[in-house]
Amino acid sequence: MQNKQTEEQVLEILKQFKPEKSEILKALHALQNAHPLHYITEEAITQTARYFKLTTGQVYGVVTYYSMFSVKPRSPFIIRLCKSPVCYMKGSLNLWNYLSQKLLLNENNISSDDLFTLEPSECLGHCEQAPAMMINEQVFTNLSPKKIDQIIDDFKRKYHEK
Amino acid sequence: MKNDFPYISLKNVDKADLTKIENYLHFGGFSAIKQSLGLSADEIIDRIKKAGLRGRGGAGFPTGLKQSFTKTSCEVCLQKYVVCNADEGEPGTFKDRYIMEKNPFAIIEGMIIAAYAIGANKGYIYIRGEYEQAIRTMQAAIDDCYRYDWLGKNIAQSNFSFDIDIYIGAGSYLCGEELTLIESLEGKRGYPRIKPPFPAEKGLWQQPTLINNVETFSHIPFIINEGYEAYACIGTAESKGTKLFCVSGNLKQTGVFELPMGITLRELIYDVCGGMLEGFEFKAALLGGAAGTFVDASFLDVPLAYETLKQKGATLGSGAVMIIDQATNLKDLLINILEFFKHESCGKCVPCRIGTTLIYERCKKAQLLPDDINWLIQQTEYMSRNSLCPLGQSPILPVKSFFTYFNV
Ligand SMILES: Cc1cc2nc3c(=O)[nH]c(=O)nc-3n(C[C@H](O)[C@H](O)[C@H](O)COP(=O)(O)O)c2cc1C
Ligand code: FES
Numbered sequence: 001m002q003n004k005q006t007e008e009q010v011l012e013i014l015k016q017f018k019p020e021k022s023e024i025l026k027a028l029h030a031l032q033n034a035h036p037l038h039y040i041t042e043e044a045i046t047q048t049a050r051y052f053k054l055t056t057g058q059v060y061g062v063v064t065y066y067s068m069f070s071v072k073p074r075s076p077f078i079i080r081l082c083k084s085p086v087c088y089m090k091g092s093l094n095l096w097n098y099l100s101q102k103l104l105l106n107e108n109n110i111s112s113d114d115l116f117t118l119e120p121s122e123c124l125g126h127c128e129q130a131p132a133m134m135i136n137e138q139v140f141t142n143l144s145p146k147k148i149d150q151i152i153d154d155f156k157r158k159y160h161e162k
Numbered sequence: 163m164k165n166d167f168p169y170i171s172l173k174n175v176d177k178a179d180l181t182k183i184e185n186y187l188h189f190g191g192f193s194a195i196k197q198s199l200g201l202s203a204d205e206i207i208d209r210i211k212k213a214g215l216r217g218r219g220g221a222g223f224p225t226g227l228k229q230s231f232t233k234t235s236c237e238v239c240l241q242k243y244v245v246c247n248a249d250e251g252e253p254g255t256f257k258d259r260y261i262m263e264k265n266p267f268a269i270i271e272g273m274i275i276a277a278y279a280i281g282a283n284k285g286y287i288y289i290r291g292e293y294e295q296a297i298r299t300m301q302a303a304i305d306d307c308y309r310y311d312w313l314g315k316n317i318a319q320s321n322f323s324f325d326i327d328i329y330i331g332a333g334s335y336l337c338g339e340e341l342t343l344i345e346s347l348e349g350k351r352g353y354p355r356i357k358p359p360f361p362a363e364k365g366l367w368q369q370p371t372l373i374n375n376v377e378t379f380s381h382i383p384f385i386i387n388e389g390y391e392a393y394a395c396i397g398t399a400e401s402k403g404t405k406l407f408c409v410s411g412n413l414k415q416t417g418v419f420e421l422p423m424g425i426t427l428r429e430l431i432y433d434v435c436g437g438m439l440e441g442f443e444f445k446a447a448l449l450g451g452a453a454g455t456f457v458d459a460s461f462l463d464v465p466l467a468y469e470t471l472k473q474k475g476a477t478l479g480s481g482a483v484m485i486i487d488q489a490t491n492l493k494d495l496l497i498n499i500l501e502f503f504k505h506e507s508c509g510k511c512v513p514c515r516i517g518t519t520l521i522y523e524r525c526k527k528a529q530l531l532p533d534d535i536n537w538l539i540q541q542t543e544y545m546s547r548n549s550l551c552p553l554g555q556s557p558i559l560p561v562k563s564f565f566t567y568f569n570v
Contacts, residue, residue, distance in 0.1 A: 021348055021349035021350075022286070022327070022348065022349055023349070025291075025329065025330055025332055025349065026329070028332070029291065029330055029332065052349070061350075062349065062350065065352055066291075066331075066332030067332070067333035068291050068292075068332040069332055080292075084452075084498075084502060085452065085495060085498055085499060085502075086484055088494075089411070089486065089490050089495065121333075122251065122333075122506065123251065123252070123253035123254065125250055125255065125259050125292065125293065127254050127255075127256055127408065127416075127482075127484070128256060128408070128409070128410050128417040128418070129416070130410060134292060137294040139295075
């Protein structure tokens with residue numbers, strides 16, 4: 001798989017949005033989601049700035065403020081595990097440790113097979129079925145180590161089938 | 163427990179899939195808009211005031227009053243805006259997601275009526291980025307409204323035009339705070355603005371802006387359709403209508419429940435949710451989220467309403483009811499909450515940036531002595547006096563209530 005985003009691809013995505021300031025976050029989401037490694041590249045930031053008539057610094061400031069955006073390369077799948085009060089009471093810390101060991105994370109929290117990035121998240125708004133996590137845009141609730149095994153295996157299988 | 167109350171936010175969601183516009187119309191959807199367009203702006207606002215509707219985003223500010231401020235804040239202005247706050251970042255809260263996924267048109271209908279009342283032509287729904295499903299449902303609902311002429315130019319053949327766009331957040335609790343949300347809507351970092359001016363005077367792009375919570379908007383069609391009397395007879399003396407309670411913890415049933423204001427914690431836990439799960443005992447509850455208050459068993463019979471909780475130093479907040487059982491280590495839970503504030507502090511003002519770290523570190527001490535506890539309370543008081551925005555003013559709520567009821 002191609003792990004890059006070309007200048008043309010970035011422009012193609014930006015053009016879907018009106019060049020108004022209230023469209024910036026949407027554009028950044030789209031850029032990040034389209035990148036195979038789920039992050040916003042330096043080149044994309046520069047192009048975004050030009051498109052919205054801002055300075056590179058301003059766009060960089062926006063990207064680094066919001067926790068859903070990354071300026072570092074990540075992986076095809078981003079796991080966001082909730083560690084807010086309800087999930088915490090229901091053992092999300094153990095699940096964090098379980099996932100870390102299962103995925104053999106490196107110092108950037110990326111799995112040894114480069115498929116998953118594990119990130120902590122604040123309340124995901126699914127507390128009635130805690131503990132909860134998201135993988136990219138999908139939500140998984142009532143988690144247990146066994147359920148996590150299934151979910152991760154599923155993602156791996158589907159990825160390799162493609 | 164009172165069983166004879168009408169559902170408002172979740173009206174008819176058990177009867178049909180209300181994400182389909184045909185079904186919403188079948189149950190009389192959008193009739194409140196038709197009625198409103200025949201009323202004057204002041205008549206609408208007057209009805210909202212008389213209904214006693216208070217904002218469901220946490221602070222409980224009277225909605226009609228906010229509408230009249232926004233309506234009258236300028237003689238001639240370029241533009242006014244209506245913003246729906248669907249950022250829902252308060253831990254333990256998931257009701258806005260539920261309304262958006264189950265009853266999207268009621269929110270839009272409420273926004274359209276509010277816009278007509280204050281004279282706005284442009285609206286935004288600010289949804290947190292994690293709510294993929296809600297974003298899709300709301301976008302589809304907006305598209306349907308355009309197709310059926312409930313949005314856009316000359317709504318229902320009137321002179322009134324109104325557009326709505328969705329805005330997608332990107333993971334920041336603070337962006338739920340109204341002025342910070344507006345900064346974020348302008349495509350900037352989510353740093354708070356100094357209040358005043360309030361959004362009603364200078365909001366989005368420095369124009370008058372009405373900002374309300376999802377649940378608040380979803381109540382407006384009912385008030386117009388059924389009349390303010392029908393609304394005002396639900397609830398308590400100062401908290402009218404129904405409320406969505408978000409119940410979580412080790413209970414037989416958890417989830418979002420629409421109930422009249424003033425239901426007690428005991429009714430909620432034992433009648434509505436069927437009691438605690440086998441092997442778990444009620445120990446405490448955290449009401450209103452991380453920026454909420456701890457309560458103990460002495461609160462089981464206190465009505466859950468703004469004024470009754472306030473009298474006892476507690477808060478209803480967003481409607482989060484996190485039930486804590488005997489198996490939970492309370493101090494670890496407090497540390498978890500202080501870590502949340504530390505993480506979400508934006509760093510713009512010193513009392514909050516440094517304060518949230520200091521209280522978190524001190525709370526992690528193996529043994530909290532009376533001196534530590536006094537110091538923690540003093541620090542949060544200091545933060546609440548000197549922080550720029552309500553985030554730094556919040557840790558005092560969980561910290562003070564915690565040490566009022568629990569010894570650790
Ligand atoms: C740190 C912080 C976070 C907030 N988050 C939210 C939120 O996620 N949703 C919301 O409706 N209100 C939130 N509020 C309250 C809003 O500032 C504002 O009071 C509310 O949107 C007004 O709507 P209402 O009058 O309908 O309640 C938050 C406030 C603070 C201080
Ligand atoms: S606390 Fe984890 S989803 Fe709310």
